[in-house]
Amino acid sequence: MAAVTRETDRLRERMDDHLDRLLEREAAKLAFLGDDLDVIRDVLLGFVRAGGKRLRPSFVYWGHRAAGGSPDDEAVLAAGCAVELMHACALILDDVMDEAATRRGRTTAHLVLAGHHRSRDWLGDPGRFGESTATLFGVLAYTWADAALLGCGDELPAALEVFNRLRSEVVGGQYLDLVHAARRGGDVEEAGRISTYKSGKYTVERPLHLGHAVAGGHPRLRAVLSAYALPLGEAFQLRDDVLGVFGDPATTGKPVGADLLQGKHTWLTAVARERAGEYGAVLLDDVADDEGVEAARALIVATGALEAAEERITDLVTRAVAALDAGGVPAEAVDGLADLADLATRRSA
Template sequence: MPVVAVTRETDRLRELMDHRLDRLLEGETDKLAFLGADLDVLREVLLGFVREGGKRLRPAFVYWGHRAAGGSPDDEAVYAAGCAVELMHAGALMLDDVMDEAGTRRGRRTAHLTMAAYHDARGWRGSATRFGESTAVLFGMLAYTWADAALLHCGPRLPAALEVFNQLRTEVIGGQYLDLAHAARRGGDAAEAGRISTYKSGKYTVERPLHLGHAVADGPARLRAVLSAYALPLGEAFQLRDDVLGVYGDPAATGKPVGADLRQGKQTWLTAVARERAGAYGAALMDNVRDEDDVEAARALITATGAREAAEERIGDLVARAVAALEGAGIPGDAAEGLAELADLATRRGT
């Protein structure tokens, strides 16, 4: 399949996913009619967040994992699985924003701040901040619940799909814990930072969505190993790109503020390499990023140590490894091309 045809297929997939998400969201929201007038704010915050943001990258990996396993593009079950992953991702982002005290996401105010303002505007009693965080947690839990509702439409392959989906959720929750604990402890090397990014982001962005598509298609067991050989280096490259954008990106393009990870002391591969190369001075600087001047100093240090250049080289190497894993693996040609295109799409964001 020519590249332009693969791109067209990816665009078609997004349209189909958006349509199915809309149907699912409306059906599930109808079950909350008992909320009365408060249903309007849930629609605005949670449904708006799911509908208006994101690249549908994870559903695309579900789809191409399904196609790689011989699944049909007309199989409704793969779109149900894609909706499940997208809803889980939306919930995870809302919870992540509470933990990180983030101000913006996808170019809009985060859910907990929106709900705090909602509380304030009505003059309700109690802490608006606490209300905002609590309701955002509930919205995140609701998105997780709706993900299960989506997965129920996977037909006879539901048990196999649910097994993969639960593994996906377990890994991302464990990875998020490692991320929080690591930042609190401070320090750490590039290997530890890589382990965190693998479980916090890489596996749930690439590997498990591919495995989910494979499970829905009832693909051959040997193919899971091939998909993992592609997914693991690509998942690491995806997170490395995210780390670079977190330090150097344009907020207008990324939809979130730059430098937040530095202020929170998050230990990424990028910052770990800078710390190792800069010695005690670098560690002290990276451990005490408080304001915009500190962010700029940390950014300059990362550049001066060559850590940013090293990250870009590593991204290129990892993507090459991922694509090479598809060669001679017996994957249908259109699926191999679709996965190669996704590798590029996932790691060139904002560049």
């Protein structure tokens, strides 16, 4: 397993190098912006370069290896960069929709851009400017994702089909998230559907399918990858839900109880709501300050929802890794995917 971890670490270095060259190439095409290009470099390029663990590109890579792809194939790096840029787009737009103040321990893009407007004493509302320009930067990252995908060579049509499905699903999942937060309430089944499409498929299954497509993998193997990915995607989102309520802000980079304050509809809150009845529903629907966050956290623990989430994560990871025993996956890819399952669900940020 140590060898697999080293390979994953080397992948991140290669991915960062490929991504850096792509960003510079695409940014150079905006030279007509003059000095204003510096803002894009500082905000968008800085955000992408300071990205997290490159988890999604890692799933692209190991999906590629599972399908028999070479570790030296540059096309898989191009596909990984496409997913990472799409992820940057999703995060920037998510922060605008959530009116979030921090991301990865840094001020969110729309607030940085609002400050840029304010410091220059420009006309108009700084907040509106920040949200508008951050949205444009998100769209730019989305556009550059297509530019990255062009490096997939002969398998571009198959890769594009998977990538477009990934994008459609994450948009649909985000829409469901907004709708259910506005409606309030909802059961465990609804929470699961939201997490599957907003995060699970987009984090695990489709990146694996993208790597598989770039390698020209056999259709039967794609089914094996899905059997691994679907429970793991759910486990990943459950860990995210737990961190959104109980995570350390110094590690997660987000305020304490941010998901509770935003009324996020998650499996964790749905279980607490069902077990606590009307009282729990009222408490969870009216979280407005730190005191409300603490009361909601206490309720989640008291109802056993937190314990249930941890047990479910363990069960889902076990099911995911066991699915790789179906055959057809090379041993080194089995080890890599098992390592990723642990990384994706035992994280603290």
